[in-house]
Amino acid sequence: MSEHSEHSEHIDEDKRDFIYIATGAVAAVGAGALGWPLVMQMGKAKDTMAAGAIEIDLSKIAEGQQLKMLWRGKPVFVRHRTAEEIAEAEAVDVSGLPDPQTDNERLMPNAQGQLDPKFLVMVGVCTHFGCIPVGEQGKVSAQGEYGGWYCPCHGSHYDTSGRIRKGPAPKNLEIPDYSYISDTVIKVGKS
Amino acid sequence: MSGHPSTYEPKYAVTKWLDKRLPIVRMGADFMTYPSPRNLNYWWTFGGILTLCLMTQIITGIILAMHYVPHVDMAFDSVQRIKRDVPFGWLIQPMHAVGASMFFFAVYIHMFRGLYYGSYKAPREMVWIFGCVIYLLMMATGFLGYTLPWGQMSFWGATVITGFFGAIPVVGESVQQWLLGGFAVDNPTLNRFFALHYLLPFVIAAIVGLHVWAMHHAGQNNPIGIEPKSKKDTLAFHPYYTVKDGFAVGVFLLVFAFFVFYQPDALGHADNYIQADPMATPEHIVPEWYFLPFYAILRAVPDKLLGILLMVGAIAVLFILPWLDTSKVRSMRFRPITRMWFILFVIACFILGWCGAEAPDDTAFGLKFVWWSRFATIYYFAFFLIILPIMGLVEKPDELPESITKSVLGGAAE
Numbered sequence: 264m265s266e267h268s269e270h271s272e273h274i275d276e277d278k279r280d281f282i283y284i285a286t287g288a289v290a291a292v293g294a295g296a297l298g299w300p301l302v303m304q305m306g307k308a309k310d311t312m313a314a315g316a317i318e319i320d321l322s323k324i325a326e327g328q329q330l331k332m333l334w335r336g337k338p339v340f341v342r343h344r345t346a347e348e349i350a351e352a353e354a355v356d357v358s359g360l361p362d363p364q365t366d367n368e369r370l371m372p373n374a375q376g377q378l379d380p381k382f383l384v385m386v387g388v389c390t391h392f393g394c395i396p397v398g399e400q401g402k403v404s405a406q407g408e409y410g411g412w413y414c415p416c417h418g419s420h421y422d423t424s425g426r427i428r429k430g431p432a433p434k435n436l437e438i439p440d441y442s443y444i445s446d447t448v449i450k451v452g453k454s
Numbered sequence: 455m456s457g458h459p460s461t462y463e464p465k466y467a468v469t470k471w472l473d474k475r476l477p478i479v480r481m482g483a484d485f486m487t488y489p490s491p492r493n494l495n496y497w498w499t500f501g502g503i504l505t506l507c508l509m510t511q512i513i514t515g516i517i518l519a520m521h522y523v524p525h526v527d528m529a530f531d532s533v534q535r536i537k538r539d540v541p542f543g544w545l546i547q548p549m550h551a552v553g554a555s556m557f558f559f560a561v562y563i564h565m566f567r568g569l570y571y572g573s574y575k576a577p578r579e580m581v582w583i584f585g586c587v588i589y590l591l592m593m594a595t596g597f598l599g600y601t602l603p604w605g606q607m608s609f610w611g612a613t614v615i616t617g618f619f620g621a622i623p624v625v626g627e628s629v630q631q632w633l634l635g636g637f638a639v640d641n642p643t644l645n646r647f648f649a650l651h652y653l654l655p656f657v658i659a660a661i662v663g664l665h666v667w668a669m670h671h672a673g674q675n676n677p678i679g680i681e682p683k684s685k686k687d688t689l690a691f692h693p694y695y696t697v698k699d700g701f702a703v704g705v706f707l708l709v710f711a712f713f714v715f716y717q718p719d720a721l722g723h724a725d726n727y728i729q730a731d732p733m734a735t736p737e738h739i740v741p742e743w744y745f746l747p748f749y750a751i752l753r754a755v756p757d758k759l760l761g762i763l764l765m766v767g768a769i770a771v772l773f774i775l776p777w778l779d780t781s782k783v784r785s786m787r788f789r790p791i792t793r794m795w796f797i798l799f800v801i802a803c804f805i806l807g808w809c810g811a812e813a814p815d816d817t818a819f820g821l822k823f824v825w826w827s828r829f830a831t832i833y834y835f836a837f838f839l840i841i842l843p844i845m846g847l848v849e850k851p852d853e854l855p856e857s858i859t860k861s862v863l864g865g866a867a868e
Contacts, residue, residue, distance in 0.1 A: 311640075333733060336732055338733050392617055392758075394735040433757075
């Protein structure tokens with residue numbers, strides 16, 4: 264040790280700092296580049312994405328009936344609404360609702376570019392904690408105070424347009440991204 | 455690791471040889487001779503009990519993993535197969551499932567003990583913080599494990615809990631789907647939950663090592679909360695506390711065995727005997743009993759994000775507890791007023807647990823459960839954030855004994 268100190272070499276501190284920082288920067292970029300795939304592998308895989316779209320034939324749903332289909336691991340409700348249900352949904356003054364939306368805003372244009380209020384397509388997942396609301400045809404008592412859907416988990420009431428009217432849910436039932444691919448067939452989700 | 459002068463003398467040639475190269479026998483010997491305060495009561499036996507719980511979970515868990523199939527189509531049946539067809543599966547599966555409950559039961563007693571006797575105060579802050587980390591990891595492990603049998607409560611519990619991440623503003627949905635590996639809880643979710651459920655207990659074991667190291671470095675707290683002053687104030691860990699711990703473990707195992715052999719399903723939920731169905735929600739989603747108080751806090755407020763923040767805050771507040779309690783006196787034995795507040799705190803925790811199990815709009819004693827939850831939640835936070843900081847400043851504690859020996863033997867200590 265003492266031999267070394269006698270020589271008292273000149274140390275360029277700036278050069279050393281530069282080498283430290285450069286080394287550290289390369290290591291950080293390398294760790295980041297390796298870390299990125301390790302983190303991103305947890306995302307949705309290609310097959311999961313590919314299964315992300317389904318086609319539904321509306322002609323098979325009778326008036327007053329509801330079809331429940333599994334889409335992306337969640338149920339999609341397709342309700343063929345009755346004239347009363349449509350009238351009820353359209354008559355609501357939306358300004359006082361927790362999540363104001365008119366009935367028309369919750370529909371997608373059909374093949375002719377027009378809105379068809381008969382078919383209401385929604386993700387059947389309560390916006391509170393993800394339970395599935397009840398309200399299939401024939402279960403009138405289970406349709407909640409507003410004649411639409413009712414979530415039994417924490418008591419959220421949805422109307423005939425799937426809008427939240429009462430209870431803890433913050434938002435209306437979600438409208439999935441769907442489009443009419445013919446007069447009677449819709450495609451839910453983009454593949 | 456033990457922080458006291460080593461008295462170990464290697465006797466044999468081989469131990470002498472080893473002692474110079476890897477003093478592992480010395481480490482074990484120092485551990486066994488560790489001077490512990492002579493007045494530790496039975497509340498102090500839960501550290502040993504918890505070690506046993508962790509070992510039980512790891513051993514039974516590794517065995518279950520040899521028979522379990524982490525696939526949505528087979529997971530439920532494979533658990534039933536373990537219970538019915540695998541040799542001694544009827545014993546090992548309930549040991550693991552009941553073991554989780556017993557683990558939490560023991561950890562709650564351990565935590566309340568630390569709270570009552572001020573075991574989190576200087577110089578034991580790191581002991582307490584590592585303990586909180588262990589508790590957090592236990593909650594994660596318990597939740598992940600409960601998903602694996604793929605029953606209705608498994609599935610919907612996982613949906614609700616991962617839904618919390620969806621409440622994060624802006625990035626919530628992306629984060630949630632990243633965690634799930636899909637649009638909803640599905641096979642990728644089950645697979646990663648299984649992998650993580652297998653990993654975390656070993657992380658817990660490592661943190662337990664740090665927890666015990668920090669405790670041995672700072673020295674154990676004791677029921678009167680004053681430091682040992684002389685050799686008379688301490689006893690060697692072995693045989694005095696190995697025997698005391700051993701007796702407590704025996705009693706604990708009696709309770710454990712009662713549940714394993716006579717009530718293996720009493721601590722679970724009947725709905726988990728129905729296979730997971732993403733198209734139908736159980737009428738009433740409830741978590742395992744050990745999460746009920748936090749579930750009640752979550753549901754105490756009508757706002758989803760605020761509820762989640764409160765629930766996270768209820769655990770986060772534990773981490774800063776050493777700096778919230780301003781009193782220099784550790785043990786609540788000498789803090790007559792704070793002791794009352796502490797008893798109320800324990801009651802509030804029980805009320806929260808009860809509220810978590812009930813529907814918020816049902817009533818008890820003329821008050822809706824959601825209101826019971828609100829009052830208990832307010833008290834839970836007030837205890838940490840208001841009562842403990844203020845009581846330390848205004849309360850006049852009782853006189854502390856001169857020494858541990860004096861407090862045990864009184865005049866006979868002379």
